[in-house]
Amino acid sequence: MSPISKSNSKTKSTIQDVAELAGVSKMTVSRVLNNDEKVSDKTRLKVKEAANKLHYRPNISARRLASAKSYFIGLLYENPSQGGYVSQFMMSALKSCRQRGYHLVVDECEGTQVEKLTITRDLVEETRVDGVILLPPFCNNIEILNELKALNVPYIRVSPDVELTQSPFVCMDDYQAAFEMTNLLIEQGHRDIAFIIGHPDVGASRLRYQGFLDAMRSNKLTIPPEYIEQGLFSYKSGLSAAKALLTCNNMPTAIFASNDDMAAAVISVANSLGIQVPQQLSVVGYDDTPIATTIWPNITTVKQPIEAMAEAAIAMLTTGKFDQGLSDKLSDLRHVLDFELKQRDSTSRVKS
Amino acid sequence: MSPISKSNSKTKSTIQDVAELAGVSKMTVSRVLNNDEKVSDKTRLKVKEAANKLHYRPNISARRLASAKSYFIGLLYENPSQGGYVSQFMMSALKSCRQRGYHLVVDECEGTQVEKLTITRDLVEETRVDGVILLPPFCNNIEILNELKALNVPYIRVSPDVELTQSPFVCMDDYQAAFEMTNLLIEQGHRDIAFIIGHPDVGASRLRYQGFLDAMRSNKLTIPPEYIEQGLFSYKSGLSAAKALLTCNNMPTAIFASNDDMAAAVISVANSLGIQVPQQLSVVGYDDTPIATTIWPNITTVKQPIEAMAEAAIAMLTTGKFDQGLSDKLSDLRHVLDFELKQRDSTSRVKS
DNA sequence: CTGAAAGCGCTTACAG
DNA sequence: CTGAAAGCGCTTACAG
Incomplete structure (x- = not known):
């Protein structure tokens, strides 16, 4: 009573095999496979059992050829x-x-x-x-x-x-992620937090910026205008933004860059200025691209649920x-x- | 008698349409499509013309279903x-x-x-x-x-x-690429060239290293032992190697890293030491991964023909x-x- | 709720 | 070198 032995080994089972084992027509098997409502629960169960037993996997090409769908x-x-x-x-x-x-x-x-x-x-x-x-x-x-x-x-x-x-x-939720990331920095004791905005053409830039602003506001923290820099998501744009931020009078203790490339640039500039990350400056990015875990220190960032x-x-x-x-x-x-x-x-x- | 009009507009043409237009059987069309030798050049041409005329594209699913091949x-x-x-x-x-x-x-x-x-x-x-x-x-x-x-x-x-x-x-040819890259540095006037070896478990590491050595030798350049550092292909390993290389007595004018991640690390260390790339130090990598064109300056590297x-x-x-x-x-x-x-x-x- | 027939567009063997 | 027949494994109508 073991049909498994055969179908398991070489021959791939077809809809016909399943139909025979379940004692129904190919048509009914097809219906069950495609979740057609009009099949009795009893039959449905029988077919499903047979299919499982045979390790049946429908042939996509046949499906594709016969049906209107392309899969x-x-x-x-x-x-x-x-x-x-x-x-x-x-x-x-x-x-x-x-x-x-x-x-x-x-x-x-x-x-x-x-x-x-x-x-x-x-x-x-x-x-x-x-x-x-x-x-x-x-x-x-x-x-x-x-x-x-x-x-x-x-x-x-x-x-x-x-x-x-x-x-x-x-x-x-770009807004919420930026909001929470900002809160994380605040919880770590940061008060002087600077922000590098993303490319102006990308909608997410606005949302991330707004999330940052609202998190700061809800914690009653003020942001001096020189703490906001416009970036373009590129490493190079991060370089200039970081230079401005790290050479201003009252250096921030944390910088939130709108993506990882710019965050990596911030770390590089900090390096060259002899500012230690994270001891003297915390840096966060956004996206969790490979560069975030390539460079050292690895970047704290927001991982998109890709x-x-x-x-x-x-x-x-x-x-x-x-x-x-x-x-x-x-x-x-x-x-x-x-x-x-x-x-x-x-x-x-x-x-x- | 124009099967074209119909099949050209909406309906996708099939092997049957091509066969009719060419005045042969489906079988012959199939043979031409699969580059079967046993078709006269004349017939072959007729079929190809017809296929082109109809913008014929074989249905992969049908092919897959009928043949032993899976495509x-x-x-x-x-x-x-x-x-x-x-x-x-x-x-x-x-x-x-x-x-x-x-x-x-x-x-x-x-x-x-x-x-x-x-x-x-x-x-x-x-x-x-x-x-x-x-x-x-x-x-x-x-x-x-x-x-x-x-x-x-x-x-x-x-x-x-x-x-x-x-x-x-x-x-x-990893060997040859490393050889040529080294020659490029030599042509640019570099004599004091250091090398960071790749991960010891990867065969390419050996080849790249050998290419470097042979290029140096063929130019009658000697390599002080402190110019050779062992890396692991990681950014972090590049960091330590770079530190050793850039703080030794007679600093090299160029560093050849066995991959881009390590080259990026070299640039970062140079930055933090106030050494300007490329003015005071040339850096080359290997692979042409995204980081090579992300960071600044962009890294001179070997592009694999992926x-x-x-x-x-x-x-x-x-x-x-x-x-x-x-x-x-x-x-x-x-x-x-x-x-x-x-x-x-x-x-x-x-x-x- | 279930099934018998026809067909999707190709290729494989078999003839000639 | 060329073709008529059968079939790959499914699904779409059409019946009942």
Whole structure:
């Protein structure tokens, strides 16, 4: 009574094998596999048991060929230079797709607006993806969004800045993360905290800045104007900001940079000025990119929930259980995922 | 009699459409598509024309279902922490696969040796990949290589250190790159050049070091023993090495670090000691990882031909035109790809 | 709630 | 060198 022995060894079992073992037709097996409601619980159970017993795994290619669905999800991004952000997201999305029997098709959307539209259209019409994920900053390209809508393909945006009522999206709470990170510094005894703002074109810059401001205010701490520097997210811009901050009259005891590259620059400048991090200066960054754990001291930073974002996006796209713009309410479209504060070696309690 | 009009607009054309337009059978079209020799040049041409006219693209799923091939290539790696190396390779492999109608299945091989073997076996038996690519350092796992051989699936290793006569592999000439990079420094007038060796367990470390030594020797330059430091490829190890090098009696005018992380550390230490890079000290790295272009000054480094390696590996695996261990000659198994010297801002001509 | 038939777009063997 | 037939493992209508 062990059908396992055979199917376990060489031959891969098919829907036909499962049907026979369960004593039903292929059709019924197919229904159970696709979560069709119209199957009796009893039958459903029988089929599931048989499938498990045989270690049955549906053949995606056959599925794809027979059905209208492609079992492909598209991932579109604009700029790969964001230090691993794209690859991190891709790795996670890949994993989620595999678990669900889907495949990920990744495409870089570069060039002129016309070329971007062509790439997007090809992905939908040639590859026939069942859904598309748009990474920032590409997800703010309104023409693309409209095209996708016209093509009638579901899409999810990741951390968008604009048109927040138009389509579902996943994001993290940048404001809250900056708020909490600032509080962390304050709890460590810091009062004189400087801030380097991120690139003005990126929406998250504003939110991070506001979170910082509100945390300071709620602790009744004042911020001298010379403690605020405008950066551009680049290491180089962090260098000039840090120089200004660390050579002003009343040097801060902590600097909050809006991303890790700029935080790394702060540490470098501090180094060259003979200021010890974290003994004389605490530094925090944002993003938890590789550089945060490459340089020494490792940077205390905010870790974006990239893996969870990818998983959530794939889940929404593959189950089809989300309202593609059906609701106007932001709360129905927005999926906020939890961030994490990574406390490392670039911060310490202030010495009094 | 114009099947074009219909198939050109919305409906995707199939092998049947191509066959009709060319006036042959589906079988012949299939043969042409798969580069079967046994088709007359005349017919071949007709078919190719028809296919082009219809913008025909074979349906991979149908192909996969009907044939013994899976049109999947597996990519196995062990350690994702190598700062983007895996993702860079993956991106390139993805692209090459897409062009050939293949799909890439990426898997991290972690855990115990038994778990690694299981993951590898699953990839071959479940996903039925047509070939496997093994990234370093995973490609040096001999048990895995034997398992793959037993499973009878072709595999290509990337920059392996061991068993170089066992299977085809792609690599770059680490020795030559280090040799040329050293020469570049010498041409810029440097004579006092220090070297930070890479991790002792990695084969490339030895080759890079040897390339450096031979370049120095061939220029009749001597290397005082205090100019050689052992590193571990980590930023932190670069820090200690740099401190030793920059505080010794006769400070070098250039430091060659065996990777970018350590080169970044050298720059950081130089900064903190008030030594200007590149005016007083030239620094070069190796790999061209993101950190090389993140920090300031940007690091002069050796760019590995990751894209070309990925393309070569995929090409070998998909055309099946390589000798899977048929030859004992290293030259037949080894595919050496060209590196590139990236001259940036961390080096300059020595002032006399 | 369940099933028999047809077909998705290719390729594999078998003829000729 | 070329083709007619069967089939890969699923799903989509269509019945009942």
